[in-house]
Amino acid sequence: MQHVLAIESSTTRLSLALQSSGCIYTFDGEGGATASATMLGHIADLLMQANIAVADLDAVAFGQGPGAFTGLRAACAVAQGLAVSARVGGIVVLPVNTLMACAQAARTDLGPTQPMHISACMDARMSEVYTASYEFTQADGSAVLPVQVLAPMLARPDQLLRVQVQPHCFTGNALAVYGQDLGEAASHVAWHAALPTASAMLTLVPALLASGAAGPAAMARPLYVRDKEAQTTAERMAAKALLANTP
Structure with missing residues (x-):
């Protein structure tokens, strides 16, 4: 894919990265509660730097979680909105585990x-x-x-x-x-010391695409590990057994 945008806001930082025609454009700034209000503006700046439009994007990746609930929801919502509006029929969304x-x-x-x-x-x-x-x-x-x-x-x-x-x-x-x-x-x-970054997500994109992780915008969801319903029964039982046997 030639043009891929990555959005990561699961921590107190907002990290954005745009891969376009072999170049990578990045933004790193304050996240948290203000991220949703500033995210679209910073994305527009990256698109301008790359001299492309939303319609030129081939995919949008976002930090799926786990992480700060507000940041996960904001990244997912923006990824979905961009994917749907990019062109008729939309483009794929790629959830990335943070x-x-x-x-x-x-x-x-x-x-x-x-x-x-x-x-x-x-x-x-x-x-x-x-x-x-x-x-x-x-x-x-x-x-x-x-x-x-x-x-x-x-x-x-x-x-x-x-x-x-x-x-x-x-x-x-x-x-x-x-x-x-x-x-x-x-x-x-x-x-x-490291945090999940949009640039790291772009590194994972080829393997994630090859694994079939991309899908339509409507299917994209944040991953809430703290929400037990987000885990399978086997995962919940395995985690419970592991912690029970840990002093």
Whole structure:
């Protein structure tokens, strides 16, 4: 696809990236409650920089979650609106898991070419953390998704290091927010500060498209890990059993 827009607002930051004819245009700024009011203006600026219109877009990717509910809803709504209005029949929308995008952002920063197991750990408020683990087996930009080692789940900060399967490094903002709660064990593992970004989402787009993750705007939905109805029965049972066996 020649022109793809990515929207990420699951944290306190607003991250936008536009891939157009081999170039990438980005914006990073304040997110939170104000993101929905400023998002369209910043997207218009990126389109102007690339000298294209909404009608030229081939797809819109958005940070599906988990994350801040307001930010997830705003990103989803804007992605749907742009996809429907782009042209007759609309264009596809691509939901991207924000924990996977966070892990991808860390992998890009670290720059390895060898396989790497990364655990994304993001503040979920209410003294909880969203976490998931991914095994990256291919070079960035390949059409192969990272392998999900641990499905997205909620955990207490003091459980976080125990539920993981020996990743090469942890990433996300959990250490900055809950460092004291993680205990001494946190000093014995590798941490890399990163957040999910729209640029990281664009890196994942080829593999996500190849996996069939794109769909019509009407089917796009945020992912609320805290909402138990958003998880399958098997996922809820697995997460419950894992936490029950974690001291």
